[in-house]
Amino acid sequence: MEILTILIPVSLLLGAAGLGAFVWAMRTHQFDDLQGDANRILLKDFDEKPAQDD
């Protein structure tokens, strides 16, 4: 059962990393135009700018 002292913090850390990624994506407007981004991937010219609407 000692393994729990490692596994539980690890699972919590992984979860927290996921939460962090979600918060980051939201803060950088990546959920503002879901349809647009789904279509933009089909465009020929490279486009690295996130949506700038605010």
Place this chain on the structure above:
Amino acid sequence: MTMVEEHASFAACPACVVVSPADRVAAIRSQAARMMLSLPGAEGAACIAAVEAALRATPGVRSARVNLSQKRVSVEADPHVIAADLIPVLAAAGYEAHELDAGMLSMTETDRQGRELLMRIGVAFFSMMNIMLLSVAVWSGAEAATRDLFHFLSGAIALPTVLFCGQPFFRSAWGSLRQGKLGMDVPISLALILASSISVYETLHSGEKAYFDAAVMLCFFLLIGRFLDHRSRALARSAAEELAALEVPRAIVLDGGKEVVLPIAQVAVDDLVLVRPGGRMPVDGVVIHGTSEIDRGLLTGESLPVFAGPGTMVSAGEVNLTGPLTLRVTAAGRDSSLHRMADLVAVAESAKNRYTTLADRASALYSPMVHLLSFSAFGYWMWQTGGDIRFAVNISAAVLIITCPCALGLAVPAVVTAASGKLFRKGVLIKNGTALERLAEVDCVVFDKTGTLTMGAPEPLGLDALPEEARAVAGALARASSHPLAQALASRLPTTEVTELREVPGYGVEGLWNGQPVRLGRAEWIGATPLALTATYLLMAGQTHAIGFTDQIRPGAEAAIAGLRAQGIAVKLVSGDTKAAVGAFADRVGITDWVAGALPAEKAALVQEITAQGHKVLMVGDGLNDTGALAAAHVSISPAQALDAARVASDIVLLGRDLSAIADAVHIARQASRRMVENFGISGAYNVIAVPLALVGAATPLAAALAMSLSSITVSLNALRLRQWKS
């Protein structure tokens, strides 16, 4: 000292300083660096590429970015570039665009709320997953010290989560309690608090049951419902804002002989305003120079143009047809007749907001029942066990968790989101949150004629009956004018050589044909007897010919009428136009029940009369004369081309030109209503099974978690079924 004070007070009152219109426009121009255009036809990757490329190729444009979800493009440009320059660029690329007032589109507040909710959902999801991990171990038989450790860990994750994620519920529950009401949020908050505290108590006393997982899961599912609800509200609000911003009206103000373009809000009383042929009157005023004909159709519904000359009073919203007019402004902006009408509508609207939605009715029934069940369970077990508080509180917490309107909170928002998404793709914008439910109850539709069932573009009648020469002469004369009747003739008639063509604004066109004077225009100018319907008259070789006109039917009008009839809805036609015009039109579209010559107040009265007979009326109209009826009806629709007063008064706006979407909208609304009722039934059924278990004390935390997630998922899936079903 007094001098200084006088100066100070003078400067402190900026309105007292006379600013010339040119300065005012300069001040506006310098800020116009960022603008927003609406692209109603935007769809697919090709559109993004085409629009952005076209805009970037325009000199002065720094950057352009399409937002496909909102069907908008935001442009950053040099100050001298204005939106009006970009609209032709986009039109050339094949996309219809409208200018949006960026100031009215500042959605930062709703945006912030939506983001806050999303953040809470993210946190709740993270905690739920981690607690589930621990709970599964407990459910599968962890014992003694291990179980206690897992309960402690779950508690350490769950308590901060409930405190953070439950805030929206706690706040609204507190609000409704202070008003002495039991909203949906009171049992939710009670369940959250009770479940958390009993779990803490159990954990500290190494008990077997802890409801941390249930509390967090409750938070998660309810937040999703809250988020969907918020999103459809924000969408409706932004739709309303978009429509208000769609028409950014401007006026050409004459400033000492110079023409300056100003937004309406900047026009003052006694300014001189120039209205070009084809332009809409931006303000109320008196004509001081020029003669023309004006089209009052949008305000009164009459399709026959009226003469305007010096001294004629004109109202905002009328269209100037033939000659340039100079007006002295008598009322502008908020005071103009257009806006006064809109204010009247606002008063009528508040009555509509008293509509109780299905969700309200359900929660009014449900909320007291939840409390009653929980407290009676507590009382019964207190009595049965002879005062074992711990056991009784445990049971009553389980009852609260299971009866908690988790699925109910999702049932309505999920359906509304699915339905309004489907309608938006059909070009139907829902402006009002309860409009969808009201639309489903409709059993009678009242249409306006001019501009709603018709396009407002006239179609000439009996051209073949004219002699060949008269056709050619009329065609040649018509080409010299921009009057809508003349344009309709010009595109359908051959031409011949007519010299010395001259347009007499307000009267017609005259010229010389084979050395004889010929004229095309108003009856009194020609010397002809006027017909009962919209007509223009030709004078040729001493003879007069009348050319009658009828209105062009809007595409999809017949399909909409047929579709509505097929759903068992009565169709009526009410117009302010003359009896002859309305009767002929009603025959064409196959409406037998029609009223002509109705004044605005009569239209509203008619709608109220039908309502009093126990029918739910859907009013479809576009003009200022329809606004009263639009506001009085149970639910109302107007086309996007309608006057903004009409669009403000109606609950639903059609973005496309096609009317057939109306029949689909009613169909989808009825389907959505059915889904909502089904969803209530589903969550009710779950309760009927699970509540007795909880009451007898057989509900384990596992059962609570299962009941909650299963019912939420079934309800959401049922709502999504709407998307897939073909109408």
